[in-house]
Amino acid sequence: MTDEFAGAVRRFRLRAGLTQEALAERSGISVSTIRGMETGKRRNPQLASVRQLASALALRPQEQEDLLSAAGAEPTPAPRQLPPELAGFVGRGDALGRLDAVLDGGAASTVVISAISGTAGIGKTTLALHWAHRVAGRFPDGQLYADLRGFDPSGTVMAPGEALRAFLEALNVPARSVPDDVEAQAAKFRTLMAGRAMLVVLDNARDAAQVRPLLPGTPGSLVVVTSRHDLTGLIATTNARSLPLALLSREEAHALLADRLGAERVNAEPAAVAEIIDRCGGLPLALAVVSARAAHTSFSLTAYAEELGGLDGFGSGDEATDLRAVFACSYLALSPAAARAFRLLGLHPGTEVSLAAVASVTGLTSARRVMQELTRAHLIVERTPGRFAFHDLLRAYAAEQVQPDERHDALYRLVAHYRYNAERARFVDHPRILAEPSAPDGVATVPFADVTAAKSWLKTETPALLAIVRSDHGFPQEVVEIVRAIANFLDINGRLSANVDVLHRAMALTSDQKTLVFLWKLLARVHTRAGRHAEARALLDRTLEIDLASGDTDALGYTYFGLARLLGGQGGHREAQDLASKAVTCFQESGNRNAEADALNGVAWCFAMLGEFGEALVRAEQAIATGESANAGRLDTLGYVEHHRGNHAKAVKHFQEAVAVAEDAGDRYMLAEALTHLGDTHEAMGDHAEARETWEQAVEEWDALHSPEADALRARLGS
Structure with missing residues (x-):
């Protein structure tokens, strides 16, 4: 001394x-x-x-x-507690850039905190350690690290006092001098950190309360926190920078597999690799587990891809990396209400679910609170306000947790939710001819302010509706009614393949002849639209025989009108005009005025195709007068007739009205048709620029419908 x-x-x-x-x-x-x-x-x-x-x-x-x-002592080395980097780090350029920005732009008056959050297995720790090692040299006083075990398979969460004691000892505080009280420990830690430039990594935090005592109190140091929760409270009270971590892109997932398995092996089986990437859904842990299994064998990657239909293919035998065990840590940390909502949402077959659907499947009058908890825990993602999405592997895990005594009722409420609201959307569009449906118990009602809102809901929920129809959930009548409610919407939006699929599904689930005949007519309309004339004719001939025998004039009218559309599309306009006239008579007898107006419009169109424009005009005007609401098809026919009578200004007016009505109704076929005819009229009037612009809009619509009309019109534009 x-x-x-x-x-x-x-x-x-x-x-x-x-x-x-x-x-x-x-x-x-x-x-x-x-x-x-x-x-x-x-x-x-x-x-x-x-x-x-x-x-x-x-x-x-x-x-x-x-x-x-x-005192003659050797200098104490600064703590260097960072664990080794985890293998397989790829991509994450945006996240690394944001962390760099936090480091470079940290406020001089506060300790800087970056909170990396994301779902289980998304690579939070891998990112944090990779970046920490990359910037460690900028913290000469050392690096502290603690795995807070917030979601450890053992269920033992590290207490703040345990972490503080370890930090204090790393800062050369003798064990006997470490206070017992957590607040005193935190104060001593802040005292020792004052004036230091240190990097502190707090990995796998459970919540903000676990993190707060571990934060330095003065500037100079930087803290990186990882958690499966958003840590909103920490962000609000410390001005922490939030960094939610996204799933890997396909390119990043491919790079990870190539890093683990070798580029040669990965490039040799592109189809299998694509399947593995799809099954893993961009989740780094899932990709790591699959690649770890494959790395120890010379088996084809195709064999591994075929094993990934569920969660069984993602077992590793290690709780730290087994997908079920990793997901379980997050699930078991939920409140009872959120845990129930999580597992019941596993019953939903679609990629997205609305807040109203959540309320229905859970039977809750308000589901916002439980969805906020699931979102904060990164077990589900709120893609747009009120609409949520699962990762496929998390959905599979959730479905495994459903208890036997809750499955039936929850599934019924879910399926009934889509049936009831689809029927309500159809009713809003046709209030004069349909009865308003009644809501089943426990099913949430989606408010529809008007027809536009109803059709917007149908458009948004089409993937979920199709998924419900295609699922084996045990409620066949609900499926049939959903198909009846959505078939026309699918038709006017050009979803021909989907329409054929769901119509066949409904036909397989019902034995009621009246329902079958109705479905046959819908399918015949799709076949007619797609140019499958023989299939359409076979169905309509069967329905004609049944309708004639039944004496149901309204049903017979629809069959006559279906045959008229079919024959007209094949060029048989005179026979089609006769059948459409028969349909008019049937609808007059049944009192179905809108259907009568459509049939009159069909008669008018046939006369127009035959060049009899005087007769066509009379029928077209009758159709407009008979219909109870504006209709794009009737306005388009009237415009077509006026165009060919040389009344171009009137034709333009009618076509423009048809375009507006079609847009409001979401009827893409009529929109494309009316735009095409409007362009024809502009061309006939010598307004070539306006014609070209209108035809280009029509081409976009025909392309969206996958119609050959697009190529025909494109050829005219190119000539």
């Missing part, structure tokens, strides 16, 4: 305003020892005692080093 040491002890004690007795009490070192140090009589002090003094005196890092050096 040197005189320099003795003077330093006395100087630091006096600066702190402490007597020898007070310093002894604070440091745990006897008064006689402190007196001996200050007088130079205490030679060769123990290194632990010097560190206790430095801690008690709240010395800055450099002052601590100077005191230890004066």
Whole structure:
């Protein structure tokens, strides 16, 4: 020991305003020892005692080093606690850039915190450690790391006091000098961190309360927190930078597999690799588990791809990486209400679910609270306000957790939700000819302000409706009614393949002849639209025989009208005109005025195709007068007739009205048809630029419908 040491002890004690007795009490070192140090009589002090003094005196890092050096001790190495980087880091350029921006742009007056959040297995720890190692050199006072075990398979969450004790010991505080009280530990930690430039990585945090005591109190250090939760409270109270982590892109997933398995092996089986990437859904842990299994064998990747139909193919035998075990940690941390909602949502077959559908499947009057909890836990993603999406593997795990006694009722409420609201959407569009449906118990009603809102809901929910129809859930009548409700919507939006699919599904689930005949007519209309004339004729001939025998004039009218459309599309306009006239008579007898107007319009179109424009005009005007609401098809026919009568200004007016009505109704076929005819009229009037612009809009619509009309019109534009 040197005189320099003795003077330093006395100087630091006096600066702190402490007597020898007070310093002894604070440091745990006897008064006689402190007196001996200050007088130079205490030679060769123990290194632990010097560190206790430095801690008690709240010395800055450099002052601590100077005191230890004066005491003849070797300088204490800065803590370097970062675990090794995890293998297989790929991509994440955007996330790394945001972390760099946090480091470079941190406010001088506050400790900077970056909170990396995301679902289980998404690579939060991998990113945090990769970046931490990359920037470690910018923190000369060292790096602290703690796995807080917030979602550990053991279920044992690290208490803040346990983490603080480890940090204090890493900062050379003797174990016996670490306070027992967490608040005192946190205060001592903040004292020791003052003036230091350190990187602190708090991995796998459970919540904000676990993190707050572990934060330095002064600028200079940076904290990186990873958690499966959003840690909204921490962000709100500390101005932490939020970094939610996304799933890997297909390119990043491919790069990860190539890194683990070798580019040659991956490139040799592109189809199998694409299937593996699809099954893993961009989840790094899932990709890592599959590649780890494949890396130990020479089996084809196709064999591994075929095993990934469920969660069984993602087992690793290690709780830290087994997908079920990893997901279970998040699930078991949920409140009972959120856990129930999570598992019941596993019954939903679609890729997205609305808040109303959540309310129905759970039977909750308000589902917002549980969905907020699931979103904060990153078990589900709110893609747009009120609409949520599962990762496919999480959905599979959720479905496995459904309890037998809750499955039937929850599934019924879910299926009934889509049936009821689809029927309501159809009713809003046709209130005069349909009865308003009644809501089943526990099913949430979607509010439809008008027809536009109803059709917007149908458009948004089409994937879910199709998924419900195609699922084996045990409620066949619900499926049939959903198909009846959505078939026309699918038709006018050009979803021919989907319409054929669901119509066949409904026909397989019903034995009621009246329902079957109705479905046959819908299918015949799709076949007619697609140019499958023989299939359409076979169906309509069957329905004609049944309708004639039944004496149901309304049903017979629809069959006559279906045959008229079919024959007209094949060029048989005279026979089609006769059948459409028969349909008019049937609808007049049944009192179905809208159907009568459509049939009159069909008659008008046949006369127009035959060049009999006088007769066509009479029938077209009758159709407009008979219909109870504006109809794009009737307006288009009237415009077509006026165009060919040379009344171009009238034709333009009618076509423009038809376009507006078709857009409001979401009828893409009529929109494409009316735009095409409007362009024809502009061309006939010599307005070539307007014609071209209108035809280009029509081509876009025909393309969206996958119609050959697009190529025909494109050829005209190119000529």
